[in-house]
Each structure stands twice: as structure tokens, then as C-alpha cells.
Amino acid sequence: MARPAVDRVRQTAYDVLRAVDQRDAYVNLLLPALLRDAALSGRDAAFATELVHGAIRLQGTYDVIIDELVTRRMQPGVRDALRLGCHQLLSMRVPGHAAVSTSVDLVRRNTGEPPARMVNAVLRRVSGRSLAEWVELLAPSRDEDRAGHLAIAYSHPRWIVAALADAVAHDRASQRVWDEVEALLAADNHPARVTLAAIPGRASVAELVEAGAAPGKWSEHAATLGSGDPAAVPAVREGRARVQDEGSQLVARAVADAELDGPDRWWLDMCAGPGGKAALLAGLADRRGARLLAADRQGSRARLVKGALSEAPAGRAEIAHQTGVAGVVVADGTTPPWASAAFDRVLVDAPCSGLGALRRRPEARWRRTPEDVTALVRLQRALLHAALDSCREGGVVGYVTCTPHVSETREVVDGVLEARSDALEEDARPLLSLVPDTGHGPHVQLWPHRHGTDAMFLALLRRTGR
Numbered sequence: 223m224a225r226p227a228v229d230r231v232r233q234t235a236y237d238v239l240r241a242v243d244q245r246d247a248y249v250n251l252l253l254p255a256l257l258r259d260a261a262l263s264g265r266d267a268a269f270a271t272e273l274v275h276g277a278i279r280l281q282g283t284y285d286v287i288i289d290e291l292v293t294r295r296m297q298p299g300v301r302d303a304l305r306l307g308c309h310q311l312l313s314m315r316v317p318g319h320a321a322v323s324t325s326v327d328l329v330r331r332n333t334g335e336p337p338a339r340m341v342n343a344v345l346r347r348v349s350g351r352s353l354a355e356w357v358e359l360l361a362p363s364r365d366e367d368r369a370g371h372l373a374i375a376y377s378h379p380r381w382i383v384a385a386l387a388d389a390v391a392h393d394r395a396s397q398r399v400w401d402e403v404e405a406l407l408a409a410d411n412h413p414a415r416v417t418l419a420a421i422p423g424r425a426s427v428a429e430l431v432e433a434g435a436a437p438g439k440w441s442e443h444a445a446t447l448g449s450g451d452p453a454a455v456p457a458v459r460e461g462r463a464r465v466q467d468e469g470s471q472l473v474a475r476a477v478a479d480a481e482l483d484g485p486d487r488w489w490l491d492m493c494a495g496p497g498g499k500a501a502l503l504a505g506l507a508d509r510r511g512a513r514l515l516a517a518d519r520q521g522s523r524a525r526l527v528k529g530a531l532s533e534a535p536a537g538r539a540e541i542a543h544q545t546g547v548a549g550v551v552v553a554d555g556t557t558p559p560w561a562s563a564a565f566d567r568v569l570v571d572a573p574c575s576g577l578g579a580l581r582r583r584p585e586a587r588w589r590r591t592p593e594d595v596t597a598l599v600r601l602q603r604a605l606l607h608a609a610l611d612s613c614r615e616g617g618v619v620g621y622v623t624c625t626p627h628v629s630e631t632r633e634v635v636d637g638v639l640e641a642r643s644d645a646l647e648e649d650a651r652p653l654l655s656l657v658p659d660t661g662h663g664p665h666v667q668l669w670p671h672r673h674g675t676d677a678m679f680l681a682l683l684r685r686t687g688r
């Protein structure tokens with residue numbers, strides 16, 4: 223007998239949570255595939271997506287509640303079913319009896335009868351309080367331990383709350399740092415709207431608006447989709463527009479717009495995969511008669527860049543490369559194959575902890591560790607040194623991350639500048655003159671809760687004589 227659609231929805235959500243736990247699957251890759259396999263679309267797909275994203279994002283809060291109510295060891299999978307049940311009971315408008323009975327059914331089917339009875343009892347107790355009441359009961363008080371309170375209330379690892387608080391305090395000498403951190407953590411728990419970038423010379427914002435998008439808030443290339451599938455937009459299907467956060471567009475554009483004396487012919491995107499900023503830069507380079515070289519250490523990522531730069535306009539499959547492109551190479555930016563001082567503009571969009579884009583990847587906050595940051599900082603410094611070496615005297619280097627972690631942003635830039643006498647930092651803020659509140663400089667720091675963008679960081683460095 224066919225199972226009711228609602229069970230397929232919850233079974234799909236459960237399968238994604240299991241795969242994330244057991245084999246470190248990425249939600250953004252796995253969920254669309256499992257939705258397809260289960261033939262879920264429309265409201266069912268939206269419900270499954272909310273279940274998966276919400277249960278994983280908020281698992282820090284839900285696990286504290288579960289651990290309060292379950293003292294025995296749980297079989298694998300039972301915790302995931304409880305997280306899904308908690309999310310339906312505490313954060314979605316699913317009637318209590320449906321949330322409990324479908325969770326019990328999931329456990330009965332996937333694990334067995336005794337744990338199903340336990341889940342029934344636990345979820346009935348969960349439903350006795352609201353989310354706010356559970357947080358009030360189980361989290362440390364705000365006054366005694368603000369970071370500990372926020373970590374549970376907003377479901378972030380404590381070390382990330384501390385790192386974000388440090389970044390906010392660094393950015394804004396204000397009495398209200400914790401209020402702002404709270405707004406930031408809340409923003410991380412809301413899915414980002416889909417933003418598109420019209421690639422200059424290939425698509426226009428007007429065209430995207432005609433296809434149902436709204437003009438972006440800050441970037442002249444941006445349009446946002448209220449709902450719906452980006453692939454339904456013809457320019458996206460044809461590779462002339464891409465899904466890209468507005469913050470990413472702004473920092474790429476800033477690197478392209480920084481003032482330059484002398485030639486402006488050769489541009490380098492040193493960490494280009496998968497090619498979002500490279501596509502924008504190549505479009506801008508073409509307008510100026512410049513050429514972009516895009517590099518990435520990983521062959522698979524470099525292939526994605528090639529795809530981003532070579533999508534053929536509709537009906538013209540013979541066009542191999544977007545104009546404005548010098549080439550795409552697989553190269554380690556720290557030991558580059560290109561000549562030193564060869565470029566007029568260099569973008570280093572460094573590999574980073576991604577703490578500024580947590581709202582995009584539900585599992586990311588639980589995967590990262592403070593040790594990752596230590597290893598990344600070494601690589602970021604080496605890449606920034608190499609970028610400065612690759613840039614001619616008088617040229618500009620944009621150092622970009624999608625994390626606000628001070629060790630990966632300000633401290634990398636300060637460390638590199640201290641170590642060399644041939645580079646100066648310039649004020650990057652005038653390059654984003656329409657965007658308010660980007661910090662006290664000279665770098666730019668964007669924020670999800672202030673700007674609605676990922677927390678992109680940009681520092682602008684000028685190569686000087688020694």
C-alpha cells in the first residue's frame with residue numbers, strides 16, 4: 223500500500239538528517255537529490271526543506287531539551303527523529319498530535335517499537351512548554367552568562383558566539399555589542415533570500431526584474447527572487463546571471479573599481495572556484511578592455527570556474543569563453559606559476575571558516591572547529607603575501623573572506639602588512655559608498671543583520687615600492 227505523502231516527506235527529512243550525522247553529507251547537495259528521488263515538489267518539498275533546515279540549524283537548542291528528558295543512551299537515528307519532532311512542535315505550526323504521531327511512526331519504522339514508545343513519551347513532554355519556556359528553563363541566565371545563554375537560545379556553538387561577539391565588538395565600539403550579536407545570531411537562523419547577479423554585458427537587472435525578480439538593495443547587478451526556482455529565470459538557465467549573495471557582488475565590484483594609475487589590463491582571481499566573483503569580474507574586465515586569469519588549487523573547482531565563464535549564450539554554443547577571460551588554471555596561489563608583479567588587480571577570496579554565511583548551510587556551524595580557523599589563518603596569510611607578490615607596483619589587492627572572525631580578517635591583514643614594506647592599506651569604505659554602517663575602517667565589514675548580506679570582509683591593499 224502506498225504510504226501517505228506526509229510520511230514520505232518526513233522520511234525524506236529523516237534520511238537527510240541521518241546522512242548528515244553518519245557521513246557528513248551536505249544538506250544543500252543531498253536534499254534536492256532526495257526530494258527528486260521521493261518525487262516531492264511544491265508544498266511537500268517546501269515542508270521537507272523547512273524540517274531539514276530548521277531541525278539541523280536549531281539542533282543545539284533541541285539537543286539541550288532532549289538531553290534533559292532522555293537519560294538513557296539512544297540508538298542511532300532516534301535523536302534525529304526527536305530533533306524533527308521538536309522542530310515541528312516548537313518552531314512550526316504543526317498540530318501537536320500530528321508532530322508526535324508521525325515522529326513515533328518514523329522511529330517505529332526505522333528503529334523499532336521500544337524506542338518509538340520512548341519518543342512518544344518524550345515528545346509529549348516537549349509539547350508541554352513553548353520554545354521560549356524551554357530556553358528560560360534550561361539556558362544559563364542572560365545576566366550570568368550571556369554567551370552561554372545565546373548559544374542555547376539561538377543554537378550556535380559557544381565558540382562561534384564568542385568569535386562573533388569579538389568581531390562585532392571589534393567592528394563597533396558600542397555598549398550594545400550583545401544586542402547586536404543577538405540580532406546576528408537570529409539572522410543566521412533565517413534562510414537567506416535568493417539573490418541573483420546579472421553578469422555585466424550578458425544580462426541586465428531589468429531583464430531579471432521582467433522575469434519576476436525585484437531589484438537588489440545595494441549592488442547594481444543584483445536582483446532578489448521572493449520565491450521560486452532560480453533555474454526558472456531564463457538568464458540563469460543560460461548562464462548569463464548567477465545566484466550570488468549581494469555582499470559577494472559588492473566586494474568583487476569594489477576590487478574592480480579601486481582607483482589605479484597606469485595600465486589596467488591584467489586581473490587575477492587567485493581563489494576563484496566555483497567562479498561567482500570571477501564571472502562578475504570577467505564581465506567588468508571586458509567592459510574595460512582588461513582580461514581576467516582565474517585560478518584555483520582544486521581541479522574540480524577550476525572546472526566549475528570554466529563552466530561559470532564559458533556558458534554559451536542561447537543558440538550560440540560555439541562561444542567557448544566569456545570575453546574578458548584570459549584563462550582558467552589549476553594552481554596553488556601560494557606557489558604561483560605566473561610571473562611576479564604580473565597583475566594590475568588581484569582578488570584573494572580566501573578559503574575561510576565561512577562563519578559569515580551560516581544562514582546558507584544549516585550544518586556548517588556544527589562542522590567547523592576552532593582548530594580549522596588556526597589552519598586557515600596560515601593559508602590566508604600565505605595567499606595574501608603571494609597576492610601582493612603577484613601585483614605590480616601601484617596595483618591593488620582585495621583581500622576578501624566570508625567570515626567576520628577577527629583572526630581571519632583584520633589580524634591576517636595586519637600580520638602581512640607588518641611583515642612587509644611594499645604594501646599599504648587604503649580605506650575600502652568609499653568603494654561601497656551607498657552601503658551605510660560598514661565599520662570604522664579602513665576595511666569593510668558587511669553583516670547579515672545590518673545589510674541582509676553574508677558577513678563579507680574586504681581589505682584593500684596597494685602595492686608600493688619597497
Ligand SMILES: C[S@@+](CC[C@H](N)C(=O)[O-])C[C@H]1O[C@@H](n2cnc3c(N)ncnc32)[C@H](O)[C@@H]1O
Nearest residue numbers: 493494495496497498499518519554555571573
Ligand atoms: C571562498 S572560495 C572562493 C569563492 C569564489 N571566489 C567565488 O566567488 O565563487 C575559496 C577557494 O579557494 C580555493 N583554494 C584553497 N586553497 C587555495 C590555494 N592555495 N590556491 C588557490 N586556491 C585555493 C578553494 O579550492 C576554494 O575554491
